[in-house]
Amino acid sequence: MSSTAANRPVRITGLILRYSCLLYIGVVLIFPLTGLVVKAASAGPVRIWAEISNPFAWHAIWLSLTTAVVMVGISVVTGTATAWVLARYEFPGKGLINALVDLPFSVPTIVTGLMLVALFGPTSTLGVVLSGFGLNIIYHQSGIVLALLFVCFPFVVRSVQPVLENLDPAEEEAAATMGAGRWMIFTRVILPALYPAIISGAGLAFSRALGEFGSVVMVAGNRPMSTKTAPLYIYGEVEGFNIEGALAISLVLLSASLLSLVVASRWARGRG
Amino acid sequence: MKPQGRTFETMSWPQRFLVLAVLAWFCLLILGPAAALLRRALAPGLGAFVDALTQPDALESLLLTGKITLIVTICNTIFGIAMALVLVRQRFWGHRLMDAMLDMPFAVSPIIAGLMLVILYGPRSSLGGWLDSIGIPIVYHLPGMILAGLFVTLPLVVRSIVPILEEVGSDQEEVASTLGAGPWVTFCRVTFPTIRWGIAYGAAMVVARCLGEFGALLVVSGNVIGRTQTATLYVHEQVESFEPYGAFAMSTVLAGVSFVLLIGLELLQNHIRRRQFADDKNEISIAGPIKPTRRH
Numbered sequence: 001m002s003s004t005a006a007n008r009p010v011r012i013t014g015l016i017l018r019y020s021c022l023l024y025i026g027v028v029l030i031f032p033l034t035g036l037v038v039k040a041a042s043a044g045p046v047r048i049w050a051e052i053s054n055p056f057a058w059h060a061i062w063l064s065l066t067t068a069v070v071m072v073g074i075s076v077v078t079g080t081a082t083a084w085v086l087a088r089y090e091f092p093g094k095g096l097i098n099a100l101v102d103l104p105f106s107v108p109t110i111v112t113g114l115m116l117v118a119l120f121g122p123t124s125t126l127g128v129v130l131s132g133f134g135l136n137i138i139y140h141q142s143g144i145v146l147a148l149l150f151v152c153f154p155f156v157v158r159s160v161q162p163v164l165e166n167l168d169p170a171e172e173e174a175a176a177t178m179g180a181g182r183w184m185i186f187t188r189v190i191l192p193a194l195y196p197a198i199i200s201g202a203g204l205a206f207s208r209a210l211g212e213f214g215s216v217v218m219v220a221g222n223r224p225m226s227t228k229t230a231p232l233y234i235y236g237e238v239e240g241f242n243i244e245g246a247l248a249i250s251l252v253l254l255s256a257s258l259l260s261l262v263v264a265s266r267w268a269r270g271r272g
Numbered sequence: 273m274k275p276q277g278r279t280f281e282t283m284s285w286p287q288r289f290l291v292l293a294v295l296a297w298f299c300l301l302i303l304g305p306a307a308a309l310l311r312r313a314l315a316p317g318l319g320a321f322v323d324a325l326t327q328p329d330a331l332e333s334l335l336l337t338g339k340i341t342l343i344v345t346i347c348n349t350i351f352g353i354a355m356a357l358v359l360v361r362q363r364f365w366g367h368r369l370m371d372a373m374l375d376m377p378f379a380v381s382p383i384i385a386g387l388m389l390v391i392l393y394g395p396r397s398s399l400g401g402w403l404d405s406i407g408i409p410i411v412y413h414l415p416g417m418i419l420a421g422l423f424v425t426l427p428l429v430v431r432s433i434v435p436i437l438e439e440v441g442s443d444q445e446e447v448a449s450t451l452g453a454g455p456w457v458t459f460c461r462v463t464f465p466t467i468r469w470g471i472a473y474g475a476a477m478v479v480a481r482c483l484g485e486f487g488a489l490l491v492v493s494g495n496v497i498g499r500t501q502t503a504t505l506y507v508h509e510q511v512e513s514f515e516p517y518g519a520f521a522m523s524t525v526l527a528g529v530s531f532v533l534l535i536g537l538e539l540l541q542n543h544i545r546r547r548q549f550a551d552d553k554n555e556i557s558i559a560g561p562i563k564p565t566r567r568h
Contacts, residue, residue, distance in 0.1 A: 013455040018362055021355045022370070028422045029376060032385075035392035078297055085294045089287065090279045097298055099538050104302065106530040106537070108484025110504045111523040114511070115305035118312045118520070150301055211381025213487035214504070218511065231383045231487065238387055238491055247391070250384045257379045 040251060043244045051248035059225050060233035061252055067141065067229065068209035071148035072202045078149075079156025080198060086157070087164035104153050112150055113218025120146070139221035144229060147215040152205035159201030159268075160194055167193055196267045203264025207257040306527065313524040316517070324521035333506035334525075340414075340502065341482040344421035349475045352429025357463070359430065360437040374427045385423050386491025389416055412494035417502070420488040425481050429474030436470045436544075437463075469547070473540045480533045483526060 040048060051057060085091075086098055104112065121127045121138045130137060137143045167190065175185045213231040220227040228236070230253050237246035280288065313321060324330065359371055377385070393400040393410035403410055410416040444466075448458040486504040493500035501509065503522055510519035 011455065014358075014362060017354055018358050018364065021351065021358045022366075024351045025355070025370065025373065025426075028419065028426055029373060032388035032392050032419075032423065033376065035397075036384075036388045039391050078294075081290060082294050082298065085291050088278065089283065089291055091291050091295075092280070093295065097295070099535070100298075100302060102537070103306075103531070103534060106480045106484075106534040107306075108486060108504050108523075108526050108530065110486045110507050111309070111484070111527050111530075112305075114507065114519055114523045115309040115527075119305045119308035124308065146301075150305070153301065207379055211379075211384065213381060213383045214484075217508070231381050234381075234383050234387060235487075235491065238383075238390060243387075243391060243396075246387050250381075250387055253381060254379065254384060257381070261375070261379050 036247065036250070039243070040247055043247065047244055048248040048251065051245045052252060054245070056224050056228075057233060057245065057249055060228050060230045061249065063141070063144075063228070064210055064230040064253070065256070067144045067148060068206050070145050071152060071209050072206050074145075074149060075152055075156050075205055076198055076202055079153070079201060080160050080194065083157045083160035083164055087161055101157050102154050104151050109151060109212065109214025110218060113147060113215035116143070116147055116150065116215070116219050138219050139223075139227065141227055143219035143221075144216055144227060147219045148209045148212055151212055151215055152208055155205035155208070156198060156201035159197045159204070163194055163197040164190075200264045200268040203260045203267065207260040207264070210253055210257045210260075309520060309523055309527065312516075313520040320517070321521050321524075324518050325525065327518065329501070330506060330518065330522060333501045333503045333522075336501065337483060337503040340417055340421050341479055343418050344425060344482045345475055345478045347418075347422060348425050348478050349429050349471060352474055352478075353433060353467070353471060355430045356433035356437055356467075357459075360434055361442060374430055377424055377426050380423075382424060382485065382487030383491060386420060386488040389419055389423075389488075389492050393419075411492055412496065412500060414500070416492040417489055417500060420492045421482050421485060424485055424488055425478040428477045428481065429471065432474035432477065433467050433470045436467050440466050469540055469544050473537060473544065476533055476537050476540065480530055480537075483529060 052061070082097075082101070086094065086101075107115075117138055118124060119126055120130065120143070122131065122136075127138065135142075137146055171189050172185055175189050180188065211231055212229075213235070216229055217232060217235075220229065220232060222228055222232055222236075230249055234246045234249050234253070237243070237249070278287065280291065283291070325334075355370075355374070359367070359374075380388075390411055391397060393403065393416060395401065395404065395411065400411060408415065410419065444462050445458050448462045449455075453461065484504060485502075486508070489502055489505060490508070493502070493505060503526055507519045507522050507526070510516065510522070
């Protein structure tokens with residue numbers, strides 16, 4: 001059906017539409033991206049590498065990668081559990097949670113950061129109690145992970161939930177008839193069906209976490225070699241007019257997030 | 273078939289524990305922080321809350337956010353519809369590249385989006401210098417901020433219309449044009465009515481994303497108070513200058529607006545799905561339910 005539509009000769013209005021769209025994408029998207037690449041090429045690989053291998057920059061990249069990995073690890077477990085509970089059980093408050101899962105996508109990131117400071121910050125009751133136990137969250141690396149957990153909460157839930165809802169109960173029943181216990185059914189029957197969705201959600205979350213700025217700026221405290229993530233480092237370099245430094249770290253960050261998005265979409269397609 | 277859900281009374285203990293653990297995690301991570309913000313903002317009373325928001329700088333920043341959001345939403349909705357039509361109904365050289373490129377903003381950190389615009393149009397670049405000299409300053413002015421908004425929200429409308437267009441196919445459009453309708457009439461009478469809820473969904477996402485954009489605007493705006501300071505930049509500036517109350521009040525407004533948008537998005541999504549199921553019963557469409565892709 002759609003192939004005949006696609007092969008039809010395109011009329012003049014269609015051509016005008018096509019080229020105005022391409023022009024729009026060019027101005028909004030391609031032009032700035034090309035500017036970045038051209039600037040990187042004119043700076044040269046030696047300069048770029050010098051900026052990346054600077055210990056402050058290297059620490060920022062490393063911190064972004066590790067906090068994102070820790071967040072994805074936690075998010076995979078909690079996200080799958082949330083999707084499971086929403087898909088399988090009825091309980092009071094379910095409708096509310098189901099509607100609010102996407103809240104982190106619509107709340108501005110800077111507001112997210114401020115919310116976390118309001119609840120866990122050093123001036124809040126909970127923050128004081130926690131620091132009494134030696135748990136300092138805000139302005140420490142664990143605060144960054146917390147912010148990323150909030151911001152990326154919906155990814156794994158929303159990618160696993162539809163798969164769970166469409167899972168054929170016959171397979172589980174068959175396994176149960178053959179004497180498999182509940183845990184065995186979960187690990188041998190359900191989990192293999194969920195893997196692609198989990199990895200796809202994790203990839204999206206990882207890519208988002210690498211670039212997260214607004215919420216991290218609020219909770220991180222921005223200390224070099226301690227809580228300065230790669231996006232914060234890039235911002236600092238732009239402010240200090242070291243465009244090449246900002247550029248070099250941007251290239252690393254951009255390649256890492258593109259890579260994880262490609263992995264995510266490969267797995268998502270494998271599922272379909 | 274959806275398996276029959278268990279109610280809390282019929283669950284085993286491990287299942288109850290799992291449900292409670294998920295509820296507790298959700299409350300701690302999502303609801304708790306939201307409630308804490310609300311409590312901080314409303315603690316000194318409604319009068320103080322209104323006072324903080326009616327500061328000239330605060331009003332100015334809200335106005336600017338509204339202006340940028342309006343322009344970006346109009347541009348990206350119109351071109352989003354056009355791009356979706358081109359992507360689904362036309363095949364041409366570079367088609368797949370266009371499809372892939374449209375998802376680029378998802379991979380680009382907002383801070384990098386801002387950096388790109390500064391590199392391209394900044395005062396030190398030749399293009400920026402030239403545009404400045406003919407009286408069109410981009411970076412540190414409104415046009416740069418609009419460009420940043422357009423960049424980060426580019427895929428949202430396209431990605432919520434494309435699945436619907438692919439689903440309905442082009443039969444009805446072909447019938448219309450066989451009956452002598454021109455492209456414009458075909459679009460208004462046939463295509464638009466089928467995709468309008470998808471457009472609304474995408475546009476609402478653009479509004480939500482644009483209201484809350486921070487990183488890209490921070491780099492591009494130069495954050496000039498009263499001129500290029502948006503609501504999110506105002507929140508940041510208030511925190512930096514140790515006036516947390518102004519930040520709490522403004523954040524509550526932003527969170528409230530995004531909450532309303534979220535509810536609107538849920539309703540739209542249900543509407544789109546219901547329409548789909550109604551169509552399934554009439555055997556008009558063949559494939560599964562349409563769900564607009566929701567990625568940020």
